[in-house]
Amino acid sequence: MFKDVAFGQYYPTGSVVHRMDPRMKLLLTIMFVVAIFFVNTYFGFMITAAVLLAIILIARLPMLSVLKSVRAIVFIVLFASLVNLFMIKGGEVLWSWKSLQITDQGVHTTIKMALRLVLLICGASLLTLTTTPVEVADGTESLIKPLKYIKVPVHDIAMIMSIALRFIPTLFEETNKIIAAQKARGASFDTGGLIARAKAMLPVLIPLFVNSFRRADELAFAMDARCYNATENRTKMKVMKLGAADYVGFLLIAAYFVAIMLDRYYFGGVMDSLIFGGLV
Amino acid sequence: MPQIELNNASYSYRVGEGQTVRALRGVSFSVEKGEFVALTGMNGSGKSTLAKLLNGLFTPSAGDVLIEGINTRDEERTFDIRRKAGMVFQNPDNQMVATVIEDDVAFGPENVGIPREEIVERVDWALEAVGMSEFRKRSASKLSGGQKQRVAIAGVLAMKPDIIIFDESTSMLDPEGRAEIMEVAKKLNATGITVISITHNMDEAAQADRIIVLRKGRLVLDGTPKEVFASPEVEACGLALPPATELARMLTERGFAFSETVTDEDGLVEGICAQLN
Ligand SMILES: Nc1ncnc2c1ncn2[C@@H]1O[C@H](COP(=O)(O)OP(=O)(O)O)[C@@H](O)[C@H]1O
Ligand SMILES: [Mg+2]
Numbered sequence: 309m310f311k312d313v314a315f316g317q318y319y320p321t322g323s324v325v326h327r328m329d330p331r332m333k334l335l336l337t338i339m340f341v342v343a344i345f346f347v348n349t350y351f352g353f354m355i356t357a358a359v360l361l362a363i364i365l366i367a368r369l370p371m372l373s374v375l376k377s378v379r380a381i382v383f384i385v386l387f388a389s390l391v392n393l394f395m396i397k398g399g400e401v402l403w404s405w406k407s408l409q410i411t412d413q414g415v416h417t418t419i420k421m422a423l424r425l426v427l428l429i430c431g432a433s434l435l436t437l438t439t440t441p442v443e444v445a446d447g448t449e450s451l452i453k454p455l456k457y458i459k460v461p462v463h464d465i466a467m468i469m470s471i472a473l474r475f476i477p478t479l480f481e482e483t484n485k486i487i488a489a490q491k492a493r494g495a496s497f498d499t500g501g502l503i504a505r506a507k508a509m510l511p512v513l514i515p516l517f518v519n520s521f522r523r524a525d526e527l528a529f530a531m532d533a534r535c536y537n538a539t540e541n542r543t544k545m546k547v548m549k550l551g552a553a554d555y556v557g558f559l560l561i562a563a564y565f566v567a568i569m570l571d572r573y574y575f576g577g578v579m580d581s582l583i584f585g586g587l588v
Numbered sequence: 589m590p591q592i593e594l595n596n597a598s599y600s601y602r603v604g605e606g607q608t609v610r611a612l613r614g615v616s617f618s619v620e621k622g623e624f625v626a627l628t629g630m631n632g633s634g635k636s637t638l639a640k641l642l643n644g645l646f647t648p649s650a651g652d653v654l655i656e657g658i659n660t661r662d663e664e665r666t667f668d669i670r671r672k673a674g675m676v677f678q679n680p681d682n683q684m685v686a687t688v689i690e691d692d693v694a695f696g697p698e699n700v701g702i703p704r705e706e707i708v709e710r711v712d713w714a715l716e717a718v719g720m721s722e723f724r725k726r727s728a729s730k731l732s733g734g735q736k737q738r739v740a741i742a743g744v745l746a747m748k749p750d751i752i753i754f755d756e757s758t759s760m761l762d763p764e765g766r767a768e769i770m771e772v773a774k775k776l777n778a779t780g781i782t783v784i785s786i787t788h789n790m791d792e793a794a795q796a797d798r799i800i801v802l803r804k805g806r807l808v809l810d811g812t813p814k815e816v817f818a819s820p821e822v823e824a825c826g827l828a829l830p831p832a833t834e835l836a837r838m839l840t841e842r843g844f845a846f847s848e849t850v851t852d853e854d855g856l857v858e859g860i861c862a863q864l865n
Contacts, residue, residue, distance in 0.1 A: 442687050474687045477729035523682045530683035533643055533675040534696040534743065535667045541701040545694035545708060 317377070317436045324553045325367035326438045330447030332554040336561045337435045343561075343568045344428050351579035352571045353423045359564050360430050367438050377433035378426055385425050392418040445469045450548060463538050475523070482519060486512050589657055590618035591751065591782055592642065592673075596651035598805075599637050611637040613805040614651065619784070621750065624777045626793035626813075627786045629802035630826035635786045638802065639755045642784065643673040656750070667700060673751040674744030678759055680736035689731075689739050690715070690724040696747045707746075714742040718772050734765025741772055751782040759788065770795065790830040794851040801825050814849040832856040 320326065325333075347353055364374060398413035435444070449466035456462045487497065490511050497508050571579060597615050600608040612634045619625055627635050640646040641653050644660040653660045655669050674696075677683045686692040690711050697707045715721045718738040728736060737757055744752055754773060758766040770792060777783045785796065793799050799816040801809035803825045809816050816822065817833045829837065836850035836859060846859040 442691070470686060474684060474728075477727075478681050481729075523679075526677060526679060526682035527685070529640070529645055530675075530677055531685060531695075532645055533670060533677075534685075534747070535670050535699040536695075537667075537699060543698050543701050543704060543707065545691070545698060545704060545711065547704060 316441045317373075317433065318440050319369055319373050319437045321368040323367045323438070325363060325434075325557075327551075327553065328438075328557055329548050329550050329554050330439050330443040331450050331548055332550060332557060333435055333439055334444065334447045334451060336557055337432060339561050339565055340431045341428060343565045344424055344431065346568050346572050347424065348420065349571055349575075349577055349580045350420075351575075351583060352568055353420070353427065355564065355567055355571070356427050359560070360427065360434070362560075363434055367434065369434075369437055373437055374430050374433055377436075378429050381425060381429055385422050388425070389418050389422050392421055441473050442470070445473060446546065446548070463542075467538070471527070478523075479516065479520065483512060483516055486515050591621045591656055592619040592784075593654040594618070594641070594651070595654075597638075597641060597648040597653050598650040599634075599641060599646055600649045601637075611805055612641070612648075615802075615805075615807045616651075617800060617807060617810055619782060621782055622777070622780050624774070624783045624795075624797045625785070626796035626799045627784060627802070628788065628790075628793050628799060628827060633802040633825075634805040635802055636755055637805075639675065639753050639784070639786060642751070642753055643675055644669045645675075671700060671747050672749055673753060674747055674749035675753045675755065676737065676740050676744055676757045678756040680733050680740060680760065683740050683743075684728050684736065687727050687729075688724075689720065689726055689728055692728060692739060693724075693742045693746050696743055700747070710746045710748070711742075714745040715739075717745055717776070718742045732765065733761045734768040737761065737765065737769050738772060741769070741776075745776070749781065751784065752776060753784045753786070755786045756788070757785075758792065766792070790828060790833075791852075794830050794833075801827065813851045817851060818849040 344356060347356060364371065393410060393414055394408055396414035396417050397409060397411050400412045401409055402412055402415065403410040439447075445466065448469070449462065452460070452462055452465070491497070495508060495511060497505065499505075500508070594616050597612060598610070599612040600610045602608055615634075615638065627638065629635055637646065641648055641660065642655065644653075644655075644666045647653075647661050655673055658665045658669055660666075660669055684692050685695050693711045693714055694707050697710055702710070711724070712721070715724055718741050720735065720738050720742060723731065723735070723739075728739060731739065740757075741752070752773070754769075758769045761769065766789070773783050773785060774795070783796075785792065787793055794813045794817075796813065799809070799811065799813055800807060801816060801822075808825060809819055809821055811819075817829055822829065828834075830851060832853045832855065833850050836844075836846055836856055839860075840846060844860075844863055847862070848855075850856045850859055
């Protein structure tokens with residue numbers, strides 16, 4: 309009924325992208341997300357798409373797996389596009405009816421916004437498709453480590469993240485069991501209005517909560533029994549190491565970043581008019 | 589010096605104002621290195637409380653608990669005691685910390701600051717010892733109950749303990765899972781690790797060197813399975829004898845005579861054959 313959260317969307321192909329250091333992948337994803345907000349020309353979007361396509365090919369991911377994550381935001385994109393299309397005014401009026409108006413600037417802004425959102429999700433999904441949630445958590449811990457100097461409890465945050473990841477499938481399984489048990493007693497979860505359904509969930513949530521506290525109590529004993537202590541003396545079995553692929557990946561995304569900045573601040577729309585002529 | 593020593597140990601839970609539940613009342617016994625001890629008794633007789641006294645999760649309200657001579661009251665040595673005396677709990681789902689199996693096994697050694705290379709060696713060795721090596725990179729949520737418990741045992745083994753306490757670790761498992769865990773426990777015991785196994789299952793208890801029976805927080809029986817099963821007090825402690833022992837007892841009532849107390853089917857068969865000859 310659900311995929312193992314431990315692997316989330318993870319699509320194992322064993323490619324060089326999958327084997328990259330999760331810290332680097334996180335960093336590069338952040339760089340990519342920042343860069344894409346600076347993109348304001350069609351040429352910039354072409355570069356972005358080309359970079360994503362290159363990564364997808366190197367990671368040997370099927371196109372479909374990437375498009376699947378886009379499906380989740382289709383409605384948001386459509387809705388935002390409609391709003392943008394009619395709200396943004398400027399330039400030539402292309403169409404008008406009563407007080408509604410579509411202008412050429414509105415059309416361009418809308419297309420660019422939609423492209424930006426779709427490419428953003430594609431980029432972010434490349435991280436989750438090639439990295440397990442556990443690796444993401446480990447990578448995040450390592451990246452936010454410097455924050456401990458300003459008294460952020462980095463280790464505790466990391467521990468909480470990893471325990472949460474660990475218990476999601478357990479709680480999910482338990483929820484299904486309780487639902488089945490309540491159904492066996494005649495409860496119904498899929499009839500009635502929204503409020504009736506919400507009420508029907510109460511007899512599920514209460515045992516789930518009570519059990520969670522019991523679990524937390526037992527887990528605390530189990531952790532204590534294994535000498536848990538949140539001190540500096542802890543060691544880690546897994547150490548993350550940057551390899552050649554990480555440096556190459558960094559260079560690629562850095563080059564992309566520079567290209568986007570040049571396109572925006574140096575060339576302006578020159579590349580667009582060169583390629584698309586009078587269209588833009 | 590015995591490896592485990594309880595001197596008049598008591599424990600009371602505080603419940604609300606001035607109210608206490610006396611879970612253990614003046615329990616004394618000692619265990620030598622390498623013994624396989626079954627600890628049994630009715631629900632609420634204090635078994636889990638006793639288990640938690642053995643590795644310093646609780647300190648006794650009165651009396652002392654010594655592990656290899658170290659008093660569990662000595663806070664500076666708490667981690668030493670917990671490294672020596674590992675514990676496997678009842679619910680396999682509630683004692684796993686990490687999602688990936690090898691990460692979970694590494695949790696203990698990481699906590700006590702073992703160097704990285706050695707952790708890797710220990711994890712390899714511990715997973716091998718419980719026969720779970722091929723699963724090391726997998727996520728724990730997909731395993732059977734018996735497999736999860738074996739991972740939990742590996743997590744304890746990675747601390748290189750001298751003692752392993754099983755607190756009803758087989759009670760949530762199917763018969764196959766139970767057999768798996770008993771087998772691992774016996775194998776570890778054969779390598780010199782002391783095993784304290786808390787169980788309701790008298791067939792399991794019969795396989796121990798020694799059975800200790802608690803009743804309402806007091807130690808009432810302590811002896812070999814033969815001695816304990818022969819004792820008239822067994823029933824008062826709410827224990828069901830193993831089926832073989834029960835059958836032998838019924839046969840005895842009808843005139844059979846067994847030369848010694850029967851604890852398992854082999855003993856029963858031998859006893860009956862001896863009569864028929
Ligand atoms: N956390 C607790 N708070 C209060 N009383 C407890 C707690 N845990 C156990 N007890 C009580 O202590 C007694 C012994 O419990 P326990 O050691 O869990 O027994 P066993 O493991 O043999 O079933 C029982 O009467 C139980 O109700
Ligand atoms: Mg118990």
